[in-house]
Amino acid sequence: MKVLHVSAQKPDSTGSGIYLSGIINGMKALCEKQALVAGIDREDCINSIEKKYNNEVDFFPVVYNSGELDFNVPGMSDNMPYSSTRYMDMDEDMADTMRFAIREALLRATRDFNPDIIVCHHLYFATSIVRELFPDKKIVAICHGTCIRQMKRIDFKKDYIKDNVKKLDMIFALHDEQKNIIQDVYEIEESKIKVLGSGYDSSVFYNKKYKKEGPIKVSYAGKLSYSKGLLPFIEAINSLDYPTDMLEFVFAGNGSLVDECRAIKEYGAKSNYSIDFIGRVDQFRLSDELNKSDIFVLPSYYEGLPLVILEALSCGNYVISTDVDGVKQWLGNKVNDSGLIDYVDLPKMKEVSLPYEEEIPMFVKRLKESLEKAIEYRILDREKYLSIEELSWNGLAAKLYDYLMIVK
Template identity: 45%
Template structure:
């Protein structure tokens, strides 16, 4: 969201932000983070909204409330808290267009609250909203009806566009494909000259099972390298303690050096990408993972599961560069959960891709080679959105 805000700011737009935060979060720091915007915070863990921030995934890198655990009373409290700030923003800021994130409950509620038809409402799908809608019944019909009545829906890629059209029963003209973006002021190839006698792999994201970390750690044992030749760094946190502990235990039993870096800010994550040789994202489910763009912008080679839409969005120029390899996803028994019999073949495919990338990485002519990623930046995304919104006026 912040990347989009900064992109629109460069295009000369005045903006305000409505967002949920925890009572312990610093409003001042968040205002500085958003930049030149008016901030309308909805504060959780207060008397009127007495639970953690709701998360769009079941496992978030902070204390969160799962949508699947919400009851009617909690939903009503959530709506009332957001309605107050929405109406305040409408009165004070008087927006011409509202851009929401996620095609889910709160975005549907915005459509209900904002009755002025002169205010256009658009929403960006990040993938997790579709997963929630398909796996839990919470307010499903209400969400579908109100999302259907938005003025414009933004999809990350063509396959997601088709999914949105099917789920919400909307026409092709309402759904626009915009892709995603990254901050090229932070994530850039610094061409570090790192002399060492080992390969470093890095992962960044939530430390949870749906990211494929269990089979990733297991697949390392299939690699025919000395124990001190591969080092693995896992950046991120996880709110599901049982899942997190299982992954840590698995890592501790690996013959390779695996370290958990915890939550990193973007500058520190950029440093890790620049130092690493290969970024690995073995996830079973994603929308369009910006972290892949960030890693590649730092010159890091990438091994990623063949998540629907990603290969298409990355584009032929990068896909044929030798800097990225895709691994076929396992058969799923439910969204983001692989079938038991499909895990071992997936581990084998993942280890083969890693082995190939390691061997290619040892060729210094390919190591940290620059790739033009200018079309994938946040500025580029804001410009695409602007053009699409203007065309519909």
């Protein structure tokens, strides 16, 4: 079976990009051949993306900031780890130019590669373009959650997207809660939606069993954005009552909204505790940082499916996560009953990713209490970890392949 993967975004950034790469790498042993259509910037190196897949995947780029496509790669979130265009800011001319460029890349890919099936990422604009262009081809799509957030928040091409998403041959949700939301938002019958789940790269993220000595290390990895709950998290850190040399904090990641990044870093710099902002790092550096860490915190107001939780657990961390929809169910009893994860109730939201201001103080208090619980746990035992190899990409890719065989 020959599979063409399609994403509007860069294939080497964000959680959905990691998911895309994980699926492609996991399916190498199962597929005859794979190809990829994805957005990149003119300054991005095509060779580096091809090398990412060991030159085993044919790449058909949609190149932004080039010719008539003279704007940044669009992002499914308003704050991406690279310079991006927000869908809410796109006018009709930009949308038409984007549609034309994606169609051209798709036509090249189908002419040169001739796929048996197309796998799209995000139930959004690019996926709708694929469905419209190839009404007779077998096309499926994976929801990463951020597409749902866009559908709820803005009106960009909403009817066009809904009409074409309904015509997909199969849709994959990351968990049961998301499946129900997809049914409601896109008005799709339940039988067309399958729960796929998510995975992680066990060849990169695994417990290296470093000797844990010195200060207890607490980490965060993701975008530097208000929507990630980082200001309340730093406030919770500041309210801790431990010796300042007993704790160290590491924040990995960056963001495209300069003012938000600056505000978060400036607030962190005022903390009594050491908070090291190390910027965006590759997967190997992130694995090493997580292996040095005792506790991982994800204080986000919204997540599709946070792969970084699996990565942190696999590297030996105690995990603190906000109780975002579907995550607890996705992780399952083995993780939830391990004693190595704690969920923090979210504040009430004014809209997606935007909490009511009056809710923040109690959210900070809950984060502080969860941090104290995790720190006390690690004071007594810094070595305990959970093996989750069964949740790796290989198992997920095999599950997707079986579904694709049914559609094909």
